[in-house]
Amino acid sequence: MYPKRMRIYMGCVGLASALVLWQSRAVLWHLDLTIVIFAAAALVSSLVSVEMMRGQGAVSLVLPVVLTVGVVLGPAAGAWMGTIPTMNQRELSGKVKWPSVLFNRAQFSLVGWGSGEIFRWLGGNPRSLVLTGLSGPLLVASIMAFLLNFVLNLVAVSLREDRPLREITRVYYKWMLPSFFVMLPVAYLMAAVYRKSGPWPELIFLLPLIAIRTWMVLVKRIHDMYDHTIRVLLVGLDAKDPYTFGHSMRVGQYGAVLARFMKLPEDVVEQIRHAGMLHDIGKMAIPDNILNKRERLTIPETFTIQRHPVLGSSMLTQVQIAGCARDWVLHHHERWDGTGYPDNMSGLEIPLETRIVSVVDAYDAMTSDRPYRKAMSHEAALSEIAEESGTQFDPIVVEQFLQLCATVNLAAEEGAGHGWDRTPNIPIEEIQAEYERELKEYLEQQDPSE
Numbered sequence: 001m002y003p004k005r006m007r008i009y010m011g012c013v014g015l016a017s018a019l020v021l022w023q024s025r026a027v028l029w030h031l032d033l034t035i036v037i038f039a040a041a042a043l044v045s046s047l048v049s050v051e052m053m054r055g056q057g058a059v060s061l062v063l064p065v066v067l068t069v070g071v072v073l074g075p076a077a078g079a080w081m082g083t084i085p086t087m088n089q090r091e092l093s094g095k096v097k098w099p100s101v102l103f104n105r106a107q108f109s110l111v112g113w114g115s116g117e118i119f120r121w122l123g124g125n126p127r128s129l130v131l132t133g134l135s136g137p138l139l140v141a142s143i144m145a146f147l148l149n150f151v152l153n154l155v156a157v158s159l160r161e162d163r164p165l166r167e168i169t170r171v172y173y174k175w176m177l178p179s180f181f182v183m184l185p186v187a188y189l190m191a192a193v194y195r196k197s198g199p200w201p202e203l204i205f206l207l208p209l210i211a212i213r214t215w216m217v218l219v220k221r222i223h224d225m226y227d228h229t230i231r232v233l234l235v236g237l238d239a240k241d242p243y244t245f246g247h248s249m250r251v252g253q254y255g256a257v258l259a260r261f262m263k264l265p266e267d268v269v270e271q272i273r274h275a276g277m278l279h280d281i282g283k284m285a286i287p288d289n290i291l292n293k294r295e296r297l298t299i300p301e302t303f304t305i306q307r308h309p310v311l312g313s314s315m316l317t318q319v320q321i322a323g324c325a326r327d328w329v330l331h332h333h334e335r336w337d338g339t340g341y342p343d344n345m346s347g348l349e350i351p352l353e354t355r356i357v358s359v360v361d362a363y364d365a366m367t368s369d370r371p372y373r374k375a376m377s378h379e380a381a382l383s384e385i386a387e388e389s390g391t392q393f394d395p396i397v398v399e400q401f402l403q404l405c406a407t408v409n410l411a412a413e414e415g416a417g418h419g420w421d422r423t424p425n426i427p428i429e430e431i432q433a434e435y436e437r438e439l440k441e442y443l444e445q446q447d448p449s450e
Contacts, residue, residue, distance in 0.1 A: 078113050240284045248281070282314075283305075
């Protein structure tokens with residue numbers, strides 16, 4: 001369901017596009033082979049869109065084509081070129097809701113019309129475009145087209161996520177901004193080549209657009225393989241200790257829920273989820289007789305198990321994943337009063353993300369069955385956490401966690417099937433089968449041309 005402000009915004013963009021298209025309708029009676037060639041280029045460009053790393057959406061490569069049409073054939077033609085239906089799999093398969101499809105077409109229509117109008121307002125003439133000279137009007141029109149496309153999408157995502165524009169830019173668009181700058185000269189050259197050689201050479205520019213797309217897919221796959229590497233580590237943890245695996249998955253989920261409740265940026269939320277999932281990964285190096293001991297640990301055994309934050313951080317450093325989450329794993333047993341380990345950090349010296357993981361780690365440990373005791377109730381666990389506020393835990397984080405738990409019982413939600421199974425003994429075969437299934441689905445979604 002779209003938020004109300006987002007629906008209003010999408011409606012305004014759609015209305016503006018409809019007015020532009022109505023005023024530009026005369027161009028429909030002057031269709032020729034040139035328009036058909038550009039339309040074919042637009043369709044092929046839309047076919048190779050790339051899904052965004054975060055959120056729901058895709059980066060389309062159709063923008064240079066729409067810009068070129070607006071400049072060389074006029075604003076009216078650019079407006080209608082932006083309405084060309086896409087052929088990408090997400091929209092054709094119904095994964096994108098129809099209001100979003102219409103919004104995408106509307107904003108491309110405005111970009112095509114706006115780029116043409118800016119070019120002409122600055123005194124640009126398509127007949128004067130040459131490859132050996134720089135056209136100021138074309139350069140400005142190209143930059144403005146990319147900015148308009150970026151801003152229209154940026155505002156929509158900001159309204160959907162209810163997040164500031166600066167955060168949305170950093171979290172959702174930072175990785176794709178270089179591709180925008182690379183597409184800009186392609187669009188410029190497309191317009192200049194049309195003046196010199198006509199419409200057919202425009203199809204050659206599909207090659208650099210596909211090259212840009214290949215680079216974007218590579219970046220996306222690196223991000224996906226990061227997640228898969230974390231999953232592989234967790235499969236190994238489950239083989240070592242099924243309880244710790246289930247506990248780690250829940251801590252990651254709870255940490256993300258709490259971080260999002262605290263209005264932290266979405267990229268930080270994702271990093272907290274990873275830190276929660278990996279916070280006990282160092283226990284893979286702890287002997288089984290200590291890790292699963294039912295009796296009270298001896299002093300040497302206690303020192304051994306207290307090494308798991310250092311071991312976990314070292315493991316993540318060796319495989320070069322998890323970024324700053326490595327430090328959060330290292331310090332997740334530090335205490336607000338400075339009596340924790342391994343570095344006796346206190347108060348604000350402890351990263352906020354670590355303080356969040358510490359609270360949800362304790363909550364899940366108390367509400368889970370262990371070999372040496374039964375699980376506490378949700379209410380008893382909250383009471384225990386409240387008592388440790390200001391000593392073991394950050395008082396502000398505890399306050400936020402209690403406010404969150406006033407509206408949702410995390411342990412009950414988990415048990416109701418809203419997260420990972422709380423049963424300690426999850427067979428490793430099931431985890432491996434699920435991982436292989438997800439990997440197979442991911443690979444099937446990729447184009448053979450990639």
